[in-house]
Amino acid sequence: MKMKGITIIISIFLVVAILAMSGCTSPTVQPTTGPTTAKYPMSITDDKGRVVTIKKMPERIVSLSPTNTEVLFALGLGDRVVGVTDYCNYPPEALNKTKVGGITNVNVEQVAALTPDIVFAASLTKKETAERLDSMGYPVFVNDPRNLSDIDKSIMNVGRACGAEENATRLCNEINASIKAITDKTATLNDSQRPRVLMLLDTYDFYVAGSNCYGDDLIKIAGGQNVAYKLDDYKAMSKEAVIDADPDIIIMPVDQYSQADFEKLRNGTEDWMTQLSAVRNGKVYAIASDPIFRPGPRVVDAAQDMAKIIHPELFK
Template structure:
């Protein structure tokens, strides 16, 4: 009788643990199966950037980059934006890392990002410094509508959101 009771208690604990883990993983960032993921992208300045895993902590150093991140569903992974990132409205509540051309390297480092999306206005010195400090930086510099669409796809590849990026590009192409 005591053995059956222990078995049932053990089984109940296993079921509870499985259900609890399922709830926790469903509410948090997606990390399953993608830890070994490695992708290399070429940014808009010809830099080859290797990204390991699926980035979970992203800093955006330009309002246009922030809009792309929101457009493909990455708002929960953004841990820092510039003072000028105010669209969509929810971006205004994200932690600030400085102005567009006056980025605080210290604040970027404090955000502990695993991926940074930069832009030319951030200055080459800041971008190079972030790379020197070991951060993974992808620079975007779209000059045409086609470049914007390509950058949305690039951000999708870099972040593991390829399907969301493709859907966003398709919707924009229909609107154009």
């Protein structure tokens, strides 16, 4: 049980899920072609506040997180990606790239063997890993969006670093237009029209999406009220607090590892579960975990699925 809890905690930040969404609607752009206005060497500040110097147009790219991999492919840079983590499962083409280890246990020698021009890392990339790669002459850029407002910056940073700024601008515009199409329908709802929602990640450690995180952003976009708003970021919420909050709707990000846990809650197999109105009223829903845990190009998929759950009358 503890091991499952640890897996959930890691998933909150960078996801270790296998399940990928089918029928995705999030925008993508064509592969980068033709001249670029990017000038090298260039220096960009990453999400750790480090000024990273990129000496030349990156032609060989390694991604150390699923989110970065999705951004790179969405920008049409997939042909330049030479290495990814074991958990980079989307788009399907990423599965064919050389694997360089896990999210926290990167194989530095494998990365070095790929001679990357740039390495896109995340917050969970170990500091010593980044320092070793830097010392070997491979620039490491930490790109780790944590909420909705970070997505544009994340995409633009990758586009700027890789000479795909035009594609990045186009992708951000398409994403923002798609999100606006959702919020145009939910922005005018009053509190009485906004169901009380809990995004619950598991039923053993009771991790939930609190305020100031991507899950909270998605609940608000989709026209719900987050009952875990008193917590900040992704935090544990006691069973008693979940019962006391008694949400109208419970949404669980589900992959092949958490499917059984979801079924338990939906079917109310434990006595405490039947105390929840959402369980008794059949308002417990599964949602694909990867787009929920990866703030990136598939934000549109995540927001649309959330909106259809919370307001089916508005989103047929």
